[in-house]
Amino acid sequence: MTIVSSTQDPEALTFVVVAEFTAPPSRVWQVWADPRQLERWWGPPTWPATFEQHDVVEGGGSRYFMTGPEGEKARGWWRFLNLEEPRLIEFEDGFSDESGAPNAEMPTIVGRVELEETASGTRMTVTSKFATVEQMQQLVQMGMVEGMTQAMEQIDGLLAAA
Amino acid sequence: MVVRQPSRDDEVDAVFAALADRTRRDIVARVLKQEASVSVLADSYAMSFAAVQRHVAVLERAGLVHKQRSGRERLVRGDVDTIRAAARLLDQYEEIWRGRLDRLDDLLAEPTEGPGQ
Numbered sequence: 058m059t060i061v062s063s064t065q066d067p068e069a070l071t072f073v074v075v076a077e078f079t080a081p082p083s084r085v086w087q088v089w090a091d092p093r094q095l096e097r098w099w100g101p102p103t104w105p106a107t108f109e110q111h112d113v114v115e116g117g118g119s120r121y122f123m124t125g126p127e128g129e130k131a132r133g134w135w136r137f138l139n140l141e142e143p144r145l146i147e148f149e150d151g152f153s154d155e156s157g158a159p160n161a162e163m164p165t166i167v168g169r170v171e172l173e174e175t176a177s178g179t180r181m182t183v184t185s186k187f188a189t190v191e192q193m194q195q196l197v198q199m200g201m202v203e204g205m206t207q208a209m210e211q212i213d214g215l216l217a218a219a
Numbered sequence: 220m221v222v223r224q225p226s227r228d229d230e231v232d233a234v235f236a237a238l239a240d241r242t243r244r245d246i247v248a249r250v251l252k253q254e255a256s257v258s259v260l261a262d263s264y265a266m267s268f269a270a271v272q273r274h275v276a277v278l279e280r281a282g283l284v285h286k287q288r289s290g291r292e293r294l295v296r297g298d299v300d301t302i303r304a305a306a307r308l309l310d311q312y313e314e315i316w317r318g319r320l321d322r323l324d325d326l327l328a329e330p331t332e333g334p335g336q
Contacts, residue, residue: 098322
């Protein structure tokens with residue numbers, strides 16, 4: 058796997074990552090569409106993801122939670138906006154409350170996954186569009202525990218500079 | 220100076236909100252290169268001195284610029300550290316994706332026959 062590029066746009070709150078795999082698009086599609094495969098890479102080892110529901114059909118959705126080192130659970134949901142097997146998945150990703158119901162107070166992220174066939178396999182482009190900085194912070198906290206100490210130091214640095 | 224303890228979210232929101240405006244981004248880019256008074260800045264934009272002054276005040280509250288006295292003038296300067304800190308949250312998100320892609324790569328390297336693991 059090669060990461061071709063990753064592009065951050067702090068002003069537009071957008072992040073784009075492009076990677077290439079030797080597997081064909083039909084195989085890369087499965088790692089998104091099969092919840093058991095998705096669980097193996099979506100969350101970091103310290104915060105593994107469990108998809109309780111994953112209906113990969115237009116208008117369908119997912120319910121998932123991530124389990125932290127102390128057994129704490131962070132819940133979320135997906136809703137599929139656009140699906141074109143095996144080349145496009147567009148979904149809304151949001152937070153849920155403890156019962157698994159979508160938390161309407163938290164804004165959502167729109168993720169767009171494009172799978173393009175290349176001579177050697179697949180080029181995958183993932184675009185994440187955030188609504189607010191607060192939401193981006195929460196996602197970072199849910200998704201990357203290892204980076205938290207560092208993140209806090211950086212935010213402390215920001216406060217010290219202000 | 221007024222002592223206040225805003226939340227971290229408020230601080231970061233202020234930075235991004237300040238940078239969400241084209242004129243303000245332009246002001247930041249300019250004063251990072253070269254400090255300038257509000258009057259000099261106001262000459263460059265098709266808006267009133269008061270409007271430019273308001274933009275500078277928003278940037279100042281977000282910690283992106285500060286004013287420094289120089290003789291009779293007060294010069295606006297960009298604060299590089301704060302601007303770098305604003306980009307760091309996206310760095311964190313990028314790290315999440317790098318981790319995901321590594322795990323994805325391991326998964327794709329496995330034999331594919333059979334549905335179960």
